[in-house]
Amino acid sequence: MPSVPLSWYLIVAALLFSIGAYGALSRRNAIGILMGIELMLNAVNINLVAFWRYVEVEGLAGQMFAIIAITVAAAEAAVALALILAIYRTRDTVNVEEIDLLKW
Amino acid sequence: MTAEQFVFVxxxxxxxxxxxxxxxxxxVFVGALWMIAVFGGVAALFILVGAGFLGIVQILIYIGAIAVLILFAIMLTPRVMGDPNAPRYNRQWPLVAVMTTGLAAVLTVLVLRTDWPLAQExxxxxxxxxxxxxxxxMTTYILPFEVASVLLLVALIGAIVIAREE
Amino acid sequence: MKPYAVIGAFFVVGLILPLVTVIGATLLSPRKPNPIKGDIYECGLKTVGETWVQFKIQYYIYALIFVIFDIEVVFLYPWAVAYNRLELFALVEMLIFAGILLAGLLYAWRKGALSWV
Amino acid sequence: MQALDRLFISIGRAFNSFLSQFLPPTAVTVIGMFLSAIIISTFAALVFMFLTWLERKFVGRMQDRIGPNRVGPFGLLQPIADAIKMFTKELITPEGAHKVAYNLAPILAVAPVMMFFAVIPFGRDMVAADLDVGVLYLVALSSATEVAILMAGWASRNKFALLGAMRAVAQMLSYEVPLVLILLALVLMAGSMQLTELVAAQGVPFALLQPVAFLIFIVAAAAELNRTPFDIPEAESELVAGYHTEYGGMKFGLFMMAEFIAAFGMACLVTTVFLGGWRPWIIPLPSWLWFLIKAFAVLFVFIWFRGTFPRLRIDQLQAFCWKFLVPVTLLNVIVTGVVVTFFPIVRDGQIVVQGAGGWAVTTVVYFATSVVFGLIIAWLYRRPTQQALRQIEVGRPAARGLSQEVQAA
Known part of the structure; x- marks a missing residue:
């Protein structure tokens, strides 16, 4: 076993996830929110890889899931940014508080 | 403290x-630069834990592709970027700060108190x-492999349709 | 693990070497700032308007297609490495994969998304 | 001969055993790692200085000039004079620039290109880090340089710099796709991403097995490096100097260094994956000397491009990449996949081609396939090519792309 215990990785991932969540929930800029979400996805990947190394070493599943998660994250970022750019073009803002067409 | 622990810290x-x-x-632009540093740090963690391939993929996809995409999107929304006085947070940020701090604390305690089923030495x-x-x-994970290509196709088409001005 | 440690050493050296040159240049070079020197270079004229101009959406489209191809690469490289250990079936699977990718490129082409307008 | 071939390895061994008399083994390993990094980085920096002289000399000769000839014999000391000038020039940070990002960008531009050389096998057993995902590592690094360029353009707060940075990055990421796809075909043939294994699989240089891919790779590499005829990001007549407009003195020098070292790194990559790396051709010189000879031959081709071709327009450039290079290289992967199925070079991780006869058959098959593929592509693209030629003859306002961008602003 490596000299770094599993819990260290998990704590780093937990902290990164919390910071990302803070960024995603507190930012006004839609791009800033997206960046926070990317951080959260990264935290999840740290967990997946750490569990692969410490729990299921001989298998592929942990890293495989991480790769799929990266793929989905990239697709999500591409479409989300396209949406943000479309909104910017029509409404001239990327401030989520002003994008409230669907609010009741 | 071993070398590995030092690099980890x-x-x-x-x-x-x-x-x-x-x-x-x-x-936002400076924030994106910080985000790139985060991605680099995570890549280092991946390599340290023994997933070298994934560490390289992290640099390739996150720094080389996603970060550049985000930077481009920031460049394409100049009126937002050019305004230095725009408030960065929304109204609910103090509440969010309390909540996420609590989340971090709970997760940390949970991680430390759980007895993880570690693999055999x-x-x-x-x-x-x-x-x-x-x-x-090509064998077990053939479905994710092919579904990934469909997912990427859908993302490509969707993003092009949404982003292009007609 | 060892190759990655060497790469880490290269990273550290790659940062320190330019840092040392910049610090050396700072020590060796004169420092006589004045407002005209600090001006932005604009062929001798004062800058008109905001620096951050509006870019064309086309830049984003290219970056987008690049991202998609970059991820495909992550799937295709392991396939290429493992291919000499696999049966003919792997070729068919890859053809499907690359075919879908090619379809996406063709769609973008037909839509005119690849043209610099 | 044998001794000369292993010269650097022997020196390293001797140094290692000398150190281990005083130090614990861990310290020796760490010192060895950093020392190899320092030596190779310094070597790259020296190559950069030499290259600035070489390029000016060659381009000068091509344009019927003499080139640098004042400082030292043949102007050989010119790079040193340049270095002294850069060191003693005032470093100006423009008003309104983002100070930290502005000063950090040149350093971050150099670091990834220095890391390029960690995995390059310079000679027999002469590789600092024999990474099993070497090719992917190089691809990842070359995309990481783009961040520094965007940083420089944004932090300078200058329209020219920002436009230049956006163009440079758009161009670099576009041309990375064909490069990566060609490398994919080579990885498929060698069955490994490890650069040493790629060299080992080249009983015949891959340039002979994949001539069309080789040509495309050289062109796309020139574009990836932002060199003429693809130097739109730095088009002097349009954009002053591109993303480093606001940089002067040593900070400008670092961008210059990043550019030239990237060119050298790309030449090393071409040598490794296409020209058989350090493998000697006919004349038995030391392996590392052969590597350098091949790498400088590739560099000469890059300089030759610069001396020969006029600059392209940005719309032509992007169309050339996305409508020609990317589909062609993607098809090349498929064609190579089919050929590899029937005439494998590597099977289950072992080289299966036997003897000179086997290599001859393999070479003929791959070469013929590649040439036929190239002819079919040329036939498919005959109409667009003619149209493009006609457009060049008629001539259109050169700076169309830029003027539109400025209007939009």
């Missing part, structure tokens, strides 16, 4: 410090992960 500090820098930076670690991954894609 450095990488973790870079990751978390840059993450804090990202969420507190006033300018001396279990062989797979080597040559890229080859194993390739084999895996």
């Amino acid at each position: 450095v990488a973790a500090l870079i990751t978390l410090g840059s993450a804090v820098g990202m969420v507190t930076s006033r300018s 001396g279990t062989p670690v797979i080597t040559g992960f890229a080859v194993e991954l390739g084999k895996g894609f």
Whole structure:
């Protein structure tokens, strides 16, 4: 076993996830929110890889899931940014508080 | 403290410090630069834990592709970027700060108190992960492999349709 | 693990070497700032308007297609490495994969998304 | 001969055993790692200085000039004079620039290109880090340089710099796709991403097995490096100097260094994956000397491009990449996949081609396939090519792309 215990990785991932969540929930800029979400996805990947190394070493599943998660994250970022750019073009803002067409 | 632990602490500090820098930076562009540092730190963590292939992929996809995409999107929304006085947070940010701090505390306690079912000492670690991954894609994980290409196709078409001005 | 440690050493050296040159240049070079020197270079004229101009959406489209191809690469490289250990079936699977990718490129082409307008 | 071939390895061994008399083994390993990094980085920096002289000399000769000839014999000391000038020039940070990002960008531009050389096998057993995902590592690094360029353009707060940075990055990421796809075909043939294994699989240089891919790779590499005829990001007549407009003195020098070292790194990559790396051709010189000879031959081709071709327009450039190079290289992967199925070079990780006869058959098959493929592509693209030629003859306002961008602003 490596000299770094599993819990260290998990704590780093937990902290990164919390910071990302803070960024995603507190930012006004839609791009800033997206960046926070990317951080959260990264935290999840740290967990997946750490569990692969410490729990299921001989298998592929942990890293495989991480790769799929990266793929989905990239697709999500591409479409989300396209949406943000479309909104910017029509409404001239990327401030989520002003994008409230669907609010009741 | 072993060399491995030292590298871990450095990488973790870079990751978390840059993450804090990202969420507190006033300018979105600077925030994106911090985010790139976070990605680099996470890549270092991946390599340290033994997933070298994934570490390289992290640099390739996150720094080389997603970060550049985000930077481009920031460049394409100049009226937002050019305004230095725009408030960075929304009204609910103090509440969010309390909540996420609580979340971090709860998760940390949970991690420390759980008895993780660790693998047996001396279990062989797979080597040559890229080859194993390739084999895996062609056998067990063939569905994710093909679905990924469909997912990317959909993302490509969707994003082009949404982003292009007619 | 060892190759990655060497790469880490290269990273550290790669940062320190330019840092040392910049610090050396700072020590060796004169420092006589004045407002005209600090001006932005704009062929001798004062800058008109905001620096951050509006870019064309086309830049984003290219970056987008690049991202998609970059991820495909992550799937295709392991396939290429493992291919000599696999049966003919792997070729068919890859053809499907690359075919879908090619379809996406063709769609973008037909839509005119690849043209610099 | 044998001794000369292993010269650097022997020196390293001797140094290692000398150190281990005083120090614990861990310290020796760490010192060895950093020392190899320092030596190779310094070597790259020296190559950069030499290259600035070489390029000016060659381009000068091509344009019927003499080139640098004042400082030292043949102007050989010119790079040193340049270095002294850069060191003693005032470093100005423009008003309104983002100070930290502005000063950090040149350093971050150099670091990834220095890391390029960690995995390059310079000679027999002469590789600092024999990474099993070497090719992917190089691809990842070359995309990481883009961040520094965007940083420089944004932090300078200058329209020219920002436009230049956006163009440079758009161009670099576009041309990375064909490069990566060609490398994919080569990885498929060698069955490994490890650069040493790629060299080992080249009983015949891959340039002979994949001539069309080789030509495309050289062109796309020139574009990836932002060199003429693809130097739109730095088009002097349009954009002053591109993303480093606001940089002067040593900070400008670092961008210059990043550019030239990237060119050298790309030449090393071409040598490794296409020209058989350090494998000697006919004349038995030391392996590392052969590597350098091949790498400088590739560099000469890059300089030759610069001396020969006029600059392209940005719309032509992007169309050339996305409508020609990307589909062609993607098809090349498929064609190579089919050929590899029936005439494998590597099977289950072992080289299966036997003897000179086997290599001859393999070479003929691969070469013929590649040439036929190239002819089919040329036939498919005959109409667009003619149209493009006609457009060049008629001539259109050169700076169309830029003027539109400025209007939009």
